[in-house]
Amino acid sequence: xxxxxxxxxxxxxxxxxxxxxxxxxxxxxxxxxxxxxxxxxxxxxxxxxxxxxxxxxxxxxxxxxxxxxxxxxxxxxxxxxxxxxxxxxxxxxxxxxxxxxxxxxxxxxxxxxxxxxxxxxxxxxxxxxxxxxxxxxxxxxxxxxxxxxxxxxxxxxxxxxxxxxxxxxxxxxxxxxxxxxxxxxxxxxxxxxxxxxxxxxxxxxxxxxxxxxxxxxxxxxxxxxxxxxxxxxxxxxxxxxxxxxxxxxxxxxxxxxxxxxxxxxxxxxxxxxxxxxxxxxxxxxxxxxxxxxxxxxxxxxxxxxxxx
Numbered sequence: 001x002x003x004x005x006x007x008x009x010x011x012x013x014x015x016x017x018x019x020x021x022x023x024x025x026x027x028x029x030x031x032x033x034x035x036x037x038x039x040x041x042x043x044x045x046x047x048x049x050x051x052x053x054x055x056x057x058x059x060x061x062x063x064x065x066x067x068x069x070x071x072x073x074x075x076x077x078x079x080x081x082x083x084x085x086x087x088x089x090x091x092x093x094x095x096x097x098x099x100x101x102x103x104x105x106x107x108x109x110x111x112x113x114x115x116x117x118x119x120x121x122x123x124x125x126x127x128x129x130x131x132x133x134x135x136x137x138x139x140x141x142x143x144x145x146x147x148x149x150x151x152x153x154x155x156x157x158x159x160x161x162x163x164x165x166x167x168x169x170x171x172x173x174x175x176x177x178x179x180x181x182x183x184x185x186x187x188x189x190x191x192x193x194x195x196x197x198x199x200x201x202x203x204x205x206x207x208x209x210x211x212x213x214x215x216x217x218x219x220x221x222x223x224x225x226x227x228x229x230x231x232x233x234x235x236x237x238x239x240x241x242x243x244x245x246x247x248x249x250x251x252x253x254x255x256x257x258x259x260x261x262x263x264x265x266x267x268x269x270x271x272x273x274x275x276x277x278x279x280x281x282x283x284x285x286x287x288x289x290x291x292x293x294x295x296x297x298x299x300x301x302x303x304x305x306x307x308x
Contacts, residue, residue: 004140004141007136007139007140007141007142007144007145008135008136008137008138008139008140008144009135009136010260010264011136011139012134012135012136012154012155012158013131013132013134013135013260013278014256014257014260015158015162016131016134016155016157016158016161016217016218017131017218017222017256017257017259017260017278017282018252018253018256018257019158019161019162019164019165020161020210020213020214020217020218020222020223020226020256021222021226021230021252021253021255021256021282021286022165022249022252022253023161023164023165023168023210023213023214024040024207024210024211024214024222024223024226024227024252025226025227025230025231025248025249025251025252026168026169026172026210026245026248026249027040027168027171027172027203027206027207027210027227028040028207028226028227028228028230028231028248029231029234029241029244029245029248030179030183030203031203031207031227031231032228032231032232032235033183033184033231033235033241034183034200034203037227037228037231037232038093038096038097039096039204039207040207040211040223040224040227040228041100041224041227041228042077042096042099042100043074043204043207043208043211043223044211044215044220044223044224044227045100045101045103045104045107045220046073046074046076046077046099046100046103046104047069047070047073047074047208047211047212047215048073048103048104048107048108048111048215048220049073049103049104049106049107049110050069050070050071050072050073050074050076050107051066051069051070051073051107051212051215052069052107052110052111052114053069053073053110054066054068054069054070055069055114056110056114057069066212066215067209067212070208070211070212070215071208071212073103074208076103077099077100077103080095080099080103081095081096081099082095084098084099104220129215129217129218129219129221129222129278129279130157130217130218130219131217131218131219131260131278131279132275132278134155134157134158134217135155136150136153136154136155137153138150138152138153138154139153157217160213161213161214161217163213164209164210164213164214167206167209168206168209168210171202171206172245175199175202178194178199179199179203180241181194182194182196182199182200207227210223211223211227214226218279218282219279221279221280221283222279222282222283224283225255225282225283225286225287226252226255226286229251229255229283229286229287229289229290230247230248230249230251230252230255230286230289231244231248232290233247233248233251233286233289233290233292233293233294233297234246234247234248234250234251234293235299236290236293236294236297236298236299237293237297237298237299238298238299239299251286251289252286254285254289255282255283255285255286255289256282258285259278259281259282259283259284259285259286260278260281260282262281262285263275263276263277263278263280263281263282264278266281
């Protein structure tokens with residue numbers, strides 16, 4: 001494929017997929033190590049009704065209304081989980097499962113009963129995202145990367161997820177020490193003045209920001225997969241937290257790139273006439289990577305937390 005075809009048709013979807021995967025994988029490392037991986041799953045589900053309600057109120061799918069709606073939905077989910085846990089006297093995992101499946105189902109019902117034909121917001125986009133259509137129409141080749149007029153026509157999702165990735169990366173870098181200590185030794189963290197509760201809340205907030213920013217472009221399937229698969233696969237490769245972060249970013253990038261390429265060209269190589277969902281293929285590749293590391297990873301049989 002020449003630059004005249006690759007740049008306008010594939011460059012921006014690839015970048016958005018990679019940025020989304022990394023933005024979700026970074027906080028996912030700490031969620032996996034804290035045995036809270038399902039929080040990423042929960043977040044990707046509970047934001048849907050908030051996003052739909054925000055659209056119904058504003059009539060647009062711009063970033064700030066979506067973020068506010070998702071944040072409110074997340075707060076409601078937290079209240080519901082705690083209420084179900086206390087009133088029903090059941091464990092937190094069951095309360096979480098009931099809440100996020102119910103809220104996601106409510107969001108799907110709202111979408112089915114709402115006229116969203118004028119925007120990319122429906123059940124299919126909620127699940128699979130909008131990745132294939134995020135093309136750069138103003139680009140004519142590699143020279144467009146230096147053309148200010150062409151750059152002005154970049155899909156807004158690219159800038160949004162790039163800023164989110166920078167924010168998530170800065171959060172991990174700035175709070176590396178308290179995140180690491182509170183993850184592996186909460187008692188010691190409290191003893192040295194680190195509030196484990198606040199750090200846990202901040203981590204969940206950053207995960208929610210990453211999920212909301214990625215949701216419109218890549219859908220809930222990739223968000224769920226990237227929160228869990230690259231960090232879990234990275235855990236099979238090393239017992240060092242820093243190296244695990246690097247491995248997770250590598251696996252997230254490989255999943256996004258190979259998944260996107262296989263979605264578009266894999267069926268053609270096999271003689272089929274149509275491409276398949278990029279989101280589904282990216283999630284599939286991330287699952288295959290996890291399966292491979294579970295079989296051959298050097299740390300797959302070792303117990304205990306990673307060394308720090």
